[in-house]
Amino acid sequence: MDKKNLEEGSQLMLxxxxxxxxxxxxxxxxxxxxxxxxxxxxAEAMKISLEKxxxxxxxxxxxxxxxxxxxxxxxxxxxxxxxxxxxxxxxxRVEPQGGGACHTKDPDTGKTRATCFYxxxxxxxxxxxxxx
Numbered sequence: 001m002d003k004k005n006l007e008e009g010s011q012l013m014l015x016x017x018x019x020x021x022x023x024x025x026x027x028x029x030x031x032x033x034x035x036x037x038x039x040x041x042x043a044e045a046m047k048i049s050l051e052k053x054x055x056x057x058x059x060x061x062x063x064x065x066x067x068x069x070x071x072x073x074x075x076x077x078x079x080x081x082x083x084x085x086x087x088x089x090x091x092x093r094v095e096p097q098g099g100g101a102c103h104t105k106d107p108d109t110g111k112t113r114a115t116c117f118y119x120x121x122x123x124x125x126x127x128x129x130x131x132x
Contacts, residue, residue: 007085015088016043022058025090027101029115030079036101037116039068041090053078055092074098074112 006013014023022040029036039057041049045065048056055076056067069075075097082091100112 006087012083013087014043014046014083014090015086018088022060023088023090025055025057025092027055027076027092027094030093030095034115035117036076036094036096036114049078049081049092055094068101069098072098072103072112074100076101 002009005011016023021042023042023046025039025041027036027039028034039055040060041056042058042065045056045058048065048067052067054067054069055078056065058064059066067075076092076094077097078092078094080093082093083089096114098112100114102113102116102118104113104116104118105111106113106118
């Protein structure tokens with residue numbers, strides 16, 4: 001692969017081979033910039049995402065394709081897709097179409113969490129603890 005074309009060219013040349021057929025995809029809410037989730041995309045998931053206009057991924061735990069929202073109703077409508085300079089990572093900028101992006105629910109409200117990143121590390125700290 002020609003590095004100059006990879007980094008500066010206009011052709012999409014995603015490097016699926018670097019990580020065994022998968023490219024990480026950061027999913028970001030286009031309206032407020034929040035990071036909603038991190039998932040993985042293979043060539044087929046990318047093709048389906050582009051065809052449907054809905055974020056589709058490869059599940060590393062179930063070893064299958066999944067379009068976010070098909071079972072929960074919490075679809076992620078793709079607004080734009082960005083790739084990094086090496087074309088081995090993606091950002092899906094999306095409009096959430098349901099209650100949230102995470103598969104977990106807030107125990108206080110029972111509602112789907114808007115983002116999978118709902119905990120933060122307390123820094124600086126001698127111990128690893130989460131704060132809300």
